[in-house]
Amino acid sequence: MGRWEPNARGRLMQAAFALYAERGFEQTTVAEIADRAGLTERTFFRHFADKREVLFAGANALQELLVSTVTNASASLTPIDATTAGLQAAGALIQEGAQLAQQRQAIIAASVELQERELIKLATLAAALADALRQRGVEDPIARLTAETGIAVFKVAFERWVDAPGELELPSLIRESLGELRALTAGQ
Amino acid sequence: MGRWEPNARGRLMQAAFALYAERGFEQTTVAEIADRAGLTERTFFRHFADKREVLFAGANALQELLVSTVTNASASLTPIDATTAGLQAAGALIQEGAQLAQQRQAIIAASVELQERELIKLATLAAALADALRQRGVEDPIARLTAETGIAVFKVAFERWVDAPGELELPSLIRESLGELRALTAGQ
DNA sequence: AGAGCGATGACAGTGACTGCCATCAGCGTA
DNA sequence: TACGCTGATGGCAGTCACTGTCATCGCTCT
Numbered sequence: 001m002g003r004w005e006p007n008a009r010g011r012l013m014q015a016a017f018a019l020y021a022e023r024g025f026e027q028t029t030v031a032e033i034a035d036r037a038g039l040t041e042r043t044f045f046r047h048f049a050d051k052r053e054v055l056f057a058g059a060n061a062l063q064e065l066l067v068s069t070v071t072n073a074s075a076s077l078t079p080i081d082a083t084t085a086g087l088q089a090a091g092a093l094i095q096e097g098a099q100l101a102q103q104r105q106a107i108i109a110a111s112v113e114l115q116e117r118e119l120i121k122l123a124t125l126a127a128a129l130a131d132a133l134r135q136r137g138v139e140d141p142i143a144r145l146t147a148e149t150g151i152a153v154f155k156v157a158f159e160r161w162v163d164a165p166g167e168l169e170l171p172s173l174i175r176e177s178l179g180e181l182r183a184l185t186a187g188q
Numbered sequence: 189m190g191r192w193e194p195n196a197r198g199r200l201m202q203a204a205f206a207l208y209a210e211r212g213f214e215q216t217t218v219a220e221i222a223d224r225a226g227l228t229e230r231t232f233f234r235h236f237a238d239k240r241e242v243l244f245a246g247a248n249a250l251q252e253l254l255v256s257t258v259t260n261a262s263a264s265l266t267p268i269d270a271t272t273a274g275l276q277a278a279g280a281l282i283q284e285g286a287q288l289a290q291q292r293q294a295i296i297a298a299s300v301e302l303q304e305r306e307l308i309k310l311a312t313l314a315a316a317l318a319d320a321l322r323q324r325g326v327e328d329p330i331a332r333l334t335a336e337t338g339i340a341v342f343k344v345a346f347e348r349w350v351d352a353p354g355e356l357e358l359p360s361l362i363r364e365s366l367g368e369l370r371a372l373t374a375g376q
Numbered sequence: 377a378g379a380g381c382g383a384t385g386a387c388a389g390t391g392a393c394t395g396c397c398a399t400c401a402g403c404g405t406a
Numbered sequence: 407t408a409c410g411c412t413g414a415t416g417g418c419a420g421t422c423a424c425t426g427t428c429a430t431c432g433c434t435c436t
Contacts, residue, residue, distance in 0.1 A: 029390090030392070030393090039415080042418090046415080078372075116305065116307065144344050145341070145344045152333075153337075155336055159332065177333060185374075192433085218424085228385055229423090230424095231384055237424095238423075239423070
């Protein structure tokens with residue numbers, strides 16, 4: 001069995017997710033993940049670049065949604081407002097799979113290695129966001145600054161969303177955090 | 189030779205720095221670093237937690253300077269202004285060792301693994317900064333938001349500093365980037 | 377001279393990741 | 407029906423980062 005069972009990639013993701021949650025990321029070996037999925041270690045590395053990447057399969061879709069939302073936003077919007085629109089869309093996507101996102105975040109919170117990977121995914125997101133802003137005609141220092149600040153707001157809102165009892169929705173938290181940022185920087 | 193030569197840690201840092209610059213981070217083995225320093229691989233791992241950490245030895249001093257500056261800043265300063273004072277101090281410290289910092293950044297820019305480590309160091313910096321702000325009495329969502337935004341500004345300013353021909357000084361770039369952020373968020 | 381201590385060496389072991397080749401299922405084609 | 411092609415998988419050896427353990431060395435104090 002095993003060979004030619006459908007959806008090898010999905011089985012690997014599911015097995016990794018379960019094992020990381022049960023006994024932690026560092027305490028899980030790739031061989032164990034492959035075993036539970038009915039595959040071999042070698043095959044795991046054909047589907048995922050490394051042991052961490054299996055948790056970040058959805059990052060691409062998120063980035064594409066963010067970029068396309070910013071790109072297609074009304075040309076009359078300011079850079080920060082176009083960015084906000086993109087972040088709201090991304091937040092809504094995450095909100096859809098809320099339970100999965102929360103479990104995933106619990107796994108990541110327990111491992112420094114996984115946090116590193118999460119941070120570079122966010123940095124890649126910021127770079128793509130800056131690109132999208134440049135294509136709207138935003139000049140370069142401003143584009144990078146807006147993108148980095150936007151991701152910072154997103155990070156804080158996401159943290160609040162995860163910590164909260166689950167009543168607040170991510171898009172509202174993003175909007176709220178942005179308002180607080182406006183208040184913060186308004187002084188002087 | 190080798191054993192009991194003074195400054196083993198410094199020799200390891202120097203050897204690693206040189207080899208990473210010459211042939212790149214991934215193409216350098218820890219055994220090669222230890223060899224060049226006249227030591228063994230085992231000893232390398234007694235001085236540094238892993239192969240990447242050898243490049244981030246100065247991070248502690250930077251964090252302490254940032255935190256103490258924010259903590260000791262006049263109580264009348266707003267959160268964002270206290271943060272700015274801390275970032276300016278950190279920027280000045282980096283500016284002192286400008287050449288080293290530039291070389292280091294070139295090495296990091298060539299390796300995704302090293303970028304991951306750099307990002308988590310910045311995240312740790314943000315967390316420490318948020319702590320310092322809380323001790324000034326800043327409430328929690330605001331403290332985190334100010335810290336993350338401050339680090340975002342710092343990242344952009346640092347990038348500009350590295351890309352620039354070297355005429356502009358980091359503290360001025362930080363101030364300038366913060367001004368641009370104020371303009372960005374002022375709309376509406 | 378001897379005891380204690382901290383730094384280093386030596387060595388075996390685990391686990392992530394890679395390269396290479398063999399194998400198998402499904403598919404089209406003769 | 408037999409053949410060959412293709413893509414996914416298995417098997418295996420190898421490298422390298424990192425760890426645990428114990429022996430060894432130089433220094434210092436008595």
